[in-house]
Amino acid sequence: MNWSYTIWIPLLPFLSFVINGVLYNRLPKKLSGVIGTSALGVAALLSYLTAGRYFFGTTSAEGYQPILAWQSTWMHITDKLAIDMGVYLDPISIMMLVVVTTISFLVHLYSVGYMSEEEGRNRYFAWLGLFSFSMLGLVLAPNLVQTYMFWELVGVSSFLLIGYYYDKPSAVRAALKAFIVTRFADVFFLIGILLYSYYSGSFRFEDLNNIAAIQAAHSSIPVFMGLSALTWGLMLIFVGGAGKSAMFPLHIWLPDAMEGPTPVSALIHAATMVVAGVYLVARLFPAFHGSDDGFALHVVAVVGTFSSLFAAIIAMTQMDIKRVLAFSTMSQIGYMMMGLGVSGYGEEGLGYTASMFHLFTHAAFKALLFLGAGAIIHAVHSNSIKDMGGLRKYMPMTNITFLIACLAISGVPPFAGFFSKDMILEAAYEHNKLIYFTGYITAGLTAFYMFRIYFMAFWGRNRDYDHEPHDPVWSMKIPLIVLAAGSVVLGLLPFNEWVTSDLRPLHIHFDMMMAAASVGIGVIGIITAYLLYRKPSDAPDKISHSLGFVYKTVKNKFYMDELYLGITREVILKRIAAPVAWFDRHIVDGTMNLIGNTTVGLSKGIKRIQSGDFQVYAFGILIAVIFFVVLFNYFIPTI
């Protein structure tokens, strides 16, 4: 079968980026959105075509085989070591293709309505195109170097879009923070790539994942602190993934990233870019699983589990609707990491499938939550849930879709989140009881904080609004409806047939008790939220007041931002940056200044010779000629 057309899936958004970027001021006002949306629409259709052909057309007894649809050598270093650019199709990359193009298309469509009053819309759509291109390039990468390049490109486009309102100081700060924190993590990522591929001798994923071959090729791989260099490399790579996926303790940029336009948050900071870390671990899953008995994978599981609980606790106290969703995203990504971390390989790869499944369903309902929040913010002109209340009367459509998304994320059957979350918990239960228990508590907290904002925004106190809020325009409604439909039915997809750790179909059994338990805790969370926030009351305030110090700590996000700020100011700036700056100013610059000043002084002394009187010059020439004639005639022997 011919797969070469798949190269157009990333290239179409790139075209949209080029057209919107180059014809920045010359495009008619409405056209930029149309170009972006149609490019992504076609890309989405191509992705569905690819998914259909791949999942229904290439199955064999060996399971699904990866396909290298397109490839070109970019840098030829040695015969074995070359850096390629290519399009690599396998179940997870095709799944991500579908997710990225669909969400990006819907977000483009939504933005046509949402950004209709903004001045810099062409810039906005150009950057959305750049982001979609980079994300698709990242997803389709057949080797780690291409992954890294597009990894940085999504980082840049995220930076540009967070700082879209560049006249707002808080947005500029947030953009810088996101860029610096993820860049900091990417340094470790790069070191990890270099360390790991030093032993694998190749950047291709097949070679990286073939850990037996790597170990066979080297008689001894150095061991540091009881772990082999391969494991260290993988853990450094995971640091990069944790930075992008906002895992503790590199999560501090994600809540601030909400300064960007809301559709951007839905696309980048909920559905696609932030799951790149999960995708990266899934890409290298056999390596993670095979190296040192999967030690690196345990690290992934612990970090993921802790982040998911940590973020869920913070999310309960936040008042900004987008920040609640941001912490919720962090929590759910922690879930995905946990799913990968507890997974085995082959027949025991339930966690892997569950994690990818959760990534898929989460993209739908979290994008829906963000777009719904965007519709609310558009109507109420405020991010704070204190300014909302009683919106169900004004915005019935938004109300229903938001409710569906909340039910999906809380794991209520038959919505999509139930199936994927239940699978993750099941995998965790078989692996480690403590991880399972933490995930279980987190599920309850998730249900609670989601319904907290739902009840506070759509029920609660009725207010008088200056402008009466109303449902958004059609271009914003359609994405909400499509994603709501997705949040309902996507859980029924047979993911265990398609996306598995060893590419063969996985047999799963449905544990009724386990499902009932996880639904139970979800329902408890929902009921608690209902009792506290359904009607306006002072009970929540009383509870938070009685918790006192604990509540304050949580509300301030465990003072993580302050901790980072303190370390930056006290240690990095004072102890490291200041001496380095002194050295730069006095030693490096001093040397250069000395050279410069000497030259200037010398020229001041000798420039008087150039008097402008040509007779003096002529005399000088005469003297010189005589000097050389005498010199060569009498003092230097002829050759």
Place this chain on the structure above:
Amino acid sequence: METGIQIGDVLLVTSIMFFIGVYGFVTRKNLIAVLMSLEIIINAAAINFVLINKLVFTTNLHGVFFTFFILAVAAVEVAIGLVIILNLYRLKDSIDPEEITTLKH
């Protein structure tokens, strides 16, 4: 041994001419005199060409023909030089080289 003008005599005369020209070029305080000194230098070279051609390389006429080029170039040079001097005089009201020192550091 052939009698008459010897090569050493010629070189002596042209050397004296050359250094007279150089002396004038460096010391005169009038640009026209400077130009005249320049002509003397050129003529010293031209005489060398003709006579060395005549006395040393008797089988060809390269030196003689070269002298024609020197004459042509010298004529052009005098024309341009005089124009420059004329314009300088309009600009500065002077043709003293010591006063024309605009091109300096």
